[in-house]
Amino acid sequence: MGRFPLFQNSIVVNILAVLHWSGLLLPMAACVGTLCAVFLWALDHVTDYRFAHPGLLWFLPVAGVAVGLAYHWFGRSAEGGNNLIVDQIHEPGGGVPLRMAPLVLIATVVSHLFGASVGREGTAVQIGGSIASGFARLFRLDDNGVRIILMAGIAAGFGAVFGTPVAGAVFAMEVLSIGCIDYRALVPVAAASILADMVCHSWGIHHVPYRIGFAGYPDLSGQIFHTDPVLLLKVGVASVCFGLTSLLFAESVHRLSPVFRTLCPIAWLRPAIGGVLTIALVFIAGSRDYLGLGVVAATPDGASILNFFHPGDYTWSWLWKLVFTVAALSTGFKGGEVTPLFFIGAGLGHTLSTFLGVPTDLLAAVGFVAVFAGAANTPLACTFMGVELFGATDVIYIATGCFVAYLCSGHSGIYLSQRIGVPKAAHPHIATGMALRQARGFIGRRVRKTDTQTSPGSETQTGK
Template sequence: MTENNSFSFKEHIAIFKQLVRWTILVFPVAIAIGSMVAFFLWLLSTAIHFRFSHPWLLFLLPLAGLLIHFIYQSVGKSSEKGNNLITEQIHEAGGGIPKRMAPIILITTVITHLFGGSAGREGTAVQIGGSIAAMFGRWFKLKGVDIRIILIAGVAAGFGAVFGTPVTGAVFAMEVLTIGKIQYHALIPALIAAVIGDLTVKAWHVTHVQYHIDPIAPGVNLFTGFFHFDVLLLGKVIISSAAFGLASFLFARMVHEIKAVCIKLFKYKWMIPVFGGLVIIGITLLIGKPDYLSLGVDAEHPGAVTIPSAFSAGGADTWSWLWKTIYTTITLGTGFKGGEVTPLFYIGATLGNTLSQLLNAPVSLFAALGFIAVFSGATNTPLACTFMGVELFGGEHVLLFAVACFTAYIFSGHSGIYSAQRIGVPKVPDDGYMDESSLAEAMKRRGYLHQKLRRYRLSFKKSDGLGNS
């Protein structure tokens, strides 16, 4: 045997050992996460339908916000940073994620939905995944890159389990950490974890909503028949996807700005969730219907606007996407818990419904494109969202899924719902963003530059235009 062949053989033996090792490590982690997510989904559905039967619970939302605030102040501590804490710990190869994060986020998310707060469930599943993975990592005495990998696997298991999309969960966990870079070193553990987490939820007989894109008339077929391709339709998709990206930008900025304004406005932090709850009650009374409360998947009353209804003509109002944006950003921006992704699905699907009417395009297709594209722009994960389109809606329109997700990703700019997400490769070359700076740091720096430029313009106006006062 030659030296090269011997080296290749040893390398493959090492690869096989790592595969076996990570399968053994990840298997119990993913089962635990999947079981916890299954319990969470059951409990969440029970709470939502209980509120449907008792609509007066909405008027207790300010008190619910107050309770959530004191839970985090008393026992939550660092857990309040949520997904951003997990992202930071993965970047720093640390295991500083408390075990109490999982039960606390589960309880506070259920409280938010029980009393009508508009939030999602992905944040809860990801935090459950990260918390349980960190706990197992300490038990296994993992350090350095190994703790990073098991945390990524935990995120993949949580995300894949909560939506029933294991491939998306694996890719999302590797893609969401750094804009423009994918953590390929966690590829196999993430995929194993996401698949096992999803299978565990199914084993507990917890089901997910099924979505469907109606058949559309064939266009100009430039491919072999697998891809549906129509030049005019493609143009409409690109235009709509730019709008999806801008909707992502609006959502992310509103969440951050509402948090910042409330911190400045209220001397005592406990007043912030109380204020948020009162605003949600007021808006609901103003518009006269509860369609934009809670998750937005199940219908509280016949004719309610939901994510499934958005896949049909007339299934959404023109401004449903904006109302959901307002409801969710107020809910999350004032301290209630949950996630952003399912509301982003709602915003995208209803915006897609509206745009399909304006552009004379297939309703269910554009609802599906908005569903994944707004999520792509807000999380900066275009590859994961393209896979999500295939897993949820089938592969026939995969080309349009990719166009929608990639376009929305670009048009959302350097914004996002995860402020700890780092910028590895800027979306626009030479735009001044430093490699590996977080979105939070980039926003602060951009804000500083804007203030500096504004001061310079004001001083210039006070002069004679030549620098002379």
């Protein structure tokens, strides 16, 4: 035994590290999974209540002001949301406040109760990041430990709220840097995501099941092969549209937010504008299908994510949902973007399937994950999500949709704190390490002589 002291020491160190991180991650993931269960339970109940009491919509501006005041009085740095968590992973500093978790949970439930078109991913990620940061402070972790546990918190929230633990783990690593993944936290984020999902499920929370009937076309010999070249080409064409839609969504939110800040400098009053706009949009569209999450509709044939997997006339539903969601998010409502992006992607896929001659359920599924992949710049996580939600039979088409949409969405996205790991395309001003909030400022800008003498990293960071 004395001949291998280094080997023995390494085993002891590894065992101690496993015990240390288990003592941190297990209770943290259990807390996040439990809070996500409470959150999903509350969302189901307020959505049903809103369906039964449509008059609640009239109080959406007042509800928005109430949420705004809550953040004005108690929020402070919690207003930074998902971008604050990503910033703290890149450069640990002040941490993520523990009050972020209850604030965003209550604010999102209130927003859904009165009909704001927001999602749930932002809430879950912020719950995870907030709880993880609390554990980091409690156990006085160093900067590296803070990074790992914050990533694990993101994974736990994402995996539990969508029931996709593998996608949650990959998302937590991939969302930090565009085109680059750091695997040092692979085991912690996977463990946290899986455990949080298990805890959420143990509380009796069940996620909506999605099923695709399409199983492939027979080849010349009559055997079903997993890839049809013509169908793959059509999916690729549709995926370009998915990526451009991701770009449209992200840039609409980023460009309209400062407009509303100028129109109404009082932050807590700004959601009232979004509430009034939402009410007006309901009358213009002649439908309430674009309120809330949009997973299910108030009527059997209404526009919803589930109905997009079946035949029906939902041609412009994806665009209406985009407008409703941009109006809510750019005026300060809390929740997130991802479930509305699922709606937009599935709705657009449903519409394009008619023009391209592609099975409706297949293209709705591809759009479901591809628009999110382009907007979040997380093609691998979204591919895993597609497999976890729809099965692996059509993974070639799902991966194609996510990868092409990612490339076509450009250097933009819903998370401005993402860093450029590997640029999607060569650009004289976009460099490795630059935050996305800086990079998107160079898109479409003509190169000037003075620009070539300025380092991209010297640009001032703006936005959240």
